[in-house]
Amino acid sequence: MGGRPAQVHLAKLSLANFRNYASLSLGLQPGAVVLSGENGAGKTNLLEAVSFLSPGRGLRRATLEEVARIGSSDGFAVHAEIEGPYGSCRIGTGTAGAAPDGSEAARRVRINGDTPRSAEAMLDWLRVIWLTPTMDQLFTGPSADRRRFLDRLVLAIDPAHGRRAADYEKAMRSRNRLFADEVRDDAWFDAIETQMAETGVAIAAARGEMLRLLSAMIERLPAEGPFPKALLALEGSVDQAVARMPAVDAEEEFRSRLRAERPRDRAAGRALEGPHRSELLVRHAPKNMPAEHCSTGEQKALLVGLVLAHARLTAELSGMAPILLLDEISAHFDAGRRAALFDILEELNCQAFMTGTERALFSSLEGRAQFLTVSGGTVRSA
């Protein structure tokens, strides 16, 4: 698998009015960063701040109002100094100083003092991947959560994916609005459905390609690793079409299906088919069992294995080891698995932020990690 990927790391993180942090300025080291502290101390909040260094709504999918510290009136700010193979860079993001309407559009991004064309420009400098306890229900919960997970995996290796997904959503919403407004203008529908078909097929193709690459990566990993291998598949009519035929034909097929299904979709008020309904299927390879039928512990191990394989893939494709945010990561694992996890993170050369209530859970990292104690919105060296 070649040499170790170049590390990208946050050298400094500063927060203003972010959740329970009034202000924070933190020097960070490459490698593992362990955050320990009691419940409610601000550990997850800190990871969330780092997750804002990638496009989207962060690891809690919060609104910007929720993120701004209660009682502050000037919005929040996250600043980071990043060091990587392309040199160092400063990224700032937040709502501080922005229009006070609190609208979703108001998260601003600045890179080295300039406003980039879009938030996706952050992906030129770093890729952030996270795993949180809410994702413990990923395999058993709603299918939309798995799609969102899948799309984040795609985004980390293919920065254009966010744009594609947004364009598809926009076209789909326009079509739903035509149904709601009882518009029956065929030309209008045709135009919107053409957009849906183009962007929808592009989404399915990007997802399919990512799954192919990720599966190949998993295939290359040693059979007896500490985390079980996953078998991945995508189920949906557009996904199947994309796998079977050239993209132009898949577009034509999806477009004619949308046209044919207008009466049905009109009755439902929305499109009942398309990549927004695709299902990510995950199997536990060693047991050959659907992930949703595995035990809680097995599901967690499967998910961690998947995220680590994806981190490896991201590093290989982007030339930058991703930054990992692993919230409450060691809760489910025994000491052996934890030690194996830490070894893999070191091999991946990632800066990995890990949280836990007990520092003792990370004892095998003593001497090779930065240990920080979080308490009441403050952070100090442990």
Ligand SMILES: Nc1ncnc2c1ncn2[C@@H]1O[C@H](COP(=O)(O)OP(=O)(O)O)[C@@H](O)[C@H]1O
């Ligand atoms: N917008 C906010 N302003 C101030 N405090 C907040 C805000 N949002 C959450 N908090 C507080 O942050 C704390 C939770 O922090 P969190 O990082 O989830 O803790 P933990 O260390 O357990 O991961 C809670 O006490 C919560 O009330």
Ligand SMILES: [Mg+2]
């Ligand atoms: Mg937490």
